Amino acid sequence: SIKQGPITDPTNFMGPVINQAAYDKITNFIEYARNSDDCEIIAGGQFSDSEGFYIRPTIVLTTDPHNKLMKDEIFGPVLTVHVYEDAQFEDIIETIGETTPYGLTGAIFAEDRLATVEASTRLLHTAGNFYINDKCTGAVVGQQPFGGSRASGTNDKPGSPALLQRFVSARSIKENMIPISGFTYPSNN
Numbered sequence: 740s741i742k743q744g745p746i747t748d749p750t751n752f753m754g755p756v757i758n759q760a761a762y763d764k765i766t767n768f769i770e771y772a773r774n775s776d777d778c779e780i781i782a783g784g785q786f787s788d789s790e791g792f793y794i795r796p797t798i799v800l801t802t803d804p805h806n807k808l809m810k811d812e813i814f815g816p817v818l819t820v821h822v823y824e825d826a827q828f829e830d831i832i833e834t835i836g837e838t839t840p841y842g843l844t845g846a847i848f849a850e851d852r853l854a855t856v857e858a859s860t861r862l863l864h865t866a867g868n869f870y871i872n873d874k875c876t877g878a879v880v881g882q883q884p885f886g887g888s889r890a891s892g893t894n895d896k897p898g899s900p901a902l903l904q905r906f907v908s909a910r911s912i913k914e915n916m917i918p919i920s921g922f923t924y925p926s927n928n
Contacts, residue, residue, distance in 0.1 A: 741796055755791035756815055762792035765815030768808060769797055772819075777803040783816070804831065810839045828854065832861050843887030844868045846875035864888060 744751040756762050766786050772778040783797030796816040799808055808819035823831050835845075845866030847858040855871050862869065867887035 743793060743795065745791070753796070753816070755793045757792070759788070759792065761815065762786070762788055762794065765794055765813060765817060768811070768813050768815070768817055769794070769799075772797075772799040772801075772808060772817075775801075775806070777801055777806060778808065778819075781820075804834050805838055810841075812839075812841045812843065832858055836862060836865050841887070842866050844870065844875040846870040846873065848872055 741752050742750060743753045746754040756765060769780070769784055769786065772780055773784065779800045781798050781800050783795040786794040794816055797818070799817065799819045801808060801819055801821050803809070804821045804823070806819065806821075808817070809821060821831075842865050845862060846869070847855055847862075849855050849858070849872070859869060859871065865888075866875075868875070
């Protein structure tokens, strides 16, 4: 039901990917999933570059939490899902923390408050922006700082006042208007 087309039409929810290189990279992931024994495309999987670099949102189900689609940054409309048993929650958190060097965004969807707290705490360094019961593409420029950590960036958070420190060099200046008559401080007397 996602309407896709040129961004000049405001009724389109989603436009094309940015360029041929991005299109090629993302479609290679989709083709990898299509040909992988431990992946199944359960939605989408179509793409065309005949009138732009359009890729339908694609959902891939994998049985392997260490699958390439779970490790690599795709930067495109591809969601990879791995279903696990409730009893594996602790192990899955560990796997998430160790599976990929990237750390742009992460999300947990859970009704159990203890599960959200545990995931948020244990996955502290796995995502520059972490979402609880919300889509992980929810950062809006000017409303929420956004930036990744680990191999996804320096976690600078464009949109945050703290980002200014990356572009300036703080300097302290002290000027004494009274001639110096000695080397000791008044507290030394």
